Amino acid sequence: MKTLVTGGAGFVGSHLVEHLLAAGDEVTVLDDLSTGSIRNLLGLQSHPRLNIVFGSILRPRSVREAIAGCDRVFHLAAVVGVKLIVEQPLRGLRVNLHGTENVLDAAVGVGASVLLVSTSEIYGKNTADSLHEESDRILGSPLASRWTYAAAKGLDESFARAYVDEFGLDVSIVRLFNTVGPRQTGRYGMVVPNLVGQAVRGVPLTVFGDGTQSRCFSYVGDVVPAMVQLAEHEHESGQAFNLGGAHEVSIVDLAERIVARLDSQSAIEFIPYDVAYSPGFEDMRRRVPDNTKARLAVGYHPATSLNEIIDLVAAGIQKSGTRPDDLMSIVGATTTADL
Numbered sequence: 001m002k003t004l005v006t007g008g009a010g011f012v013g014s015h016l017v018e019h020l021l022a023a024g025d026e027v028t029v030l031d032d033l034s035t036g037s038i039r040n041l042l043g044l045q046s047h048p049r050l051n052i053v054f055g056s057i058l059r060p061r062s063v064r065e066a067i068a069g070c071d072r073v074f075h076l077a078a079v080v081g082v083k084l085i086v087e088q089p090l091r092g093l094r095v096n097l098h099g100t101e102n103v104l105d106a107a108v109g110v111g112a113s114v115l116l117v118s119t120s121e122i123y124g125k126n127t128a129d130s131l132h133e134e135s136d137r138i139l140g141s142p143l144a145s146r147w148t149y150a151a152a153k154g155l156d157e158s159f160a161r162a163y164v165d166e167f168g169l170d171v172s173i174v175r176l177f178n179t180v181g182p183r184q185t186g187r188y189g190m191v192v193p194n195l196v197g198q199a200v201r202g203v204p205l206t207v208f209g210d211g212t213q214s215r216c217f218s219y220v221g222d223v224v225p226a227m228v229q230l231a232e233h234e235h236e237s238g239q240a241f242n243l244g245g246a247h248e249v250s251i252v253d254l255a256e257r258i259v260a261r262l263d264s265q266s267a268i269e270f271i272p273y274d275v276a277y278s279p280g281f282e283d284m285r286r287r288v289p290d291n292t293k294a295r296l297a298v299g300y301h302p303a304t305s306l307n308e309i310i311d312l313v314a315a316g317i318q319k320s321g322t323r324p325d326d327l328m329s330i331v332g333a334t335t336t337a338d339l
């Protein structure tokens with residue numbers, strides 16, 4: 001199998017590339033290294049079945065060249081992270097909309113199937129006990145840059161459906177919910193690497209708001225095999241599948257657990273959203289996945305516990321060395337959105 005992974009030098013993408021190479025695929029990575037890093041693929045660069053292409057999904061020609069001869073595409077390249085989205089909404093909209101259209105177009109051109117990586121962010125402010133794939137989306141104003149990621153990723157899914165209907169493209173969509181693990185950077189506001197990094201360094205853990213907002217974290221090592229299984233599973237083209245964690249935890253409980261688990265002396269500090277971002281910034285109160293559809297299709301089971309995840313992330317940080325620029329700079333800020 002010849003596979004293109006867009007965004008393959010990123011956090012999730014690099015774990016996916018490892019998995020595909022181990023399964024025997026020939027893999028091409030297309031990445032502009034804007035938030036990803038070649039360090040994420042350390043040890044693999046000289047792999048005989050890996051071809052790393054530096055380029056942007058915004059350039060149709062780069063995408064067409066990278067996809068040539070491929071049977072399938074895992075499309076992960078995106079502008080990700082609250083900090084980036086709020087600060088550079090135009091870049092986020094362009095990459096996440098036009099870039100995805102280029103990938104879908106190129107896939108039609110060579111007859112490749114597509115696994116489109118979407119996000120639980122598309123559910124927005126829906127705080128249901130269990131979000132299933134048909135749940136309603138509740139988004140804030142389109143004039144608030146904070147919602148542009150959810151809007152663009154939602155439209156990506158609509159684009160994918162339109163390519164199914166009009167070109168017969170073979171597409172599967174996965175919606176990731178706060179996927180975490182080693183190599184995820186805290187630089188763009190991801191909560192787990194930031195809090196674990198702060199605990200490891202012995203500085204205060206910074207929690208936005210009152211910390212009662214909650215999430216269900218899933219381990220990248222559980223999510224990546226399910227992504228591949230779903231790409232290979234027989235189902236009607238254009239279907240979406242949630243891939244999330246099994247246990248809901250508030251962010252203040254997460255911070256306390258990290259401190260205890262890592263035997264850290266760090267205190268916990270609360271930062272108002274207004275201070276970290278801008279007046280009126282909204283975070284989601286909770287986001288709980290219903291994983292039934294992926295479980296029934298491919299036996300998805302997010303088995304790795306939160307304690308194990310904390311240990312794995314801490315080990316990854318200690319191994320690579322905690323560089324200050326890997327952590328979010330504004331007051332060590334942390335958000336719970338998994339943008």
Ligand SMILES: NC(=O)c1ccc[n+]([C@@H]2O[C@H](COP(=O)([O-])OP(=O)(O)OC[C@H]3O[C@@H](n4cnc5c(N)ncnc54)[C@H](O)[C@@H]3O)[C@@H](O)[C@H]2O)c1
Pocket residue numbers: 006007008009010011012013030031032033034035036037055056057058075076077078079080095099117118119120175176177178179180338339
């Ligand atoms: N990690 C999560 O919790 C999570 C949750 C929901 C959805 N997702 C989705 O998973 C995918 C991967 O996210 P991640 O967490 O690994 O983030 P990441 O930032 O580590 O990965 C994104 C990758 O895309 C690359 N990229 C960005 N713009 C590009 C462009 N124009 N051309 C080529 N490459 C480009 C980046 O350099 C990076 O390597 C994204 O599509 C994201 O929306 C992630």
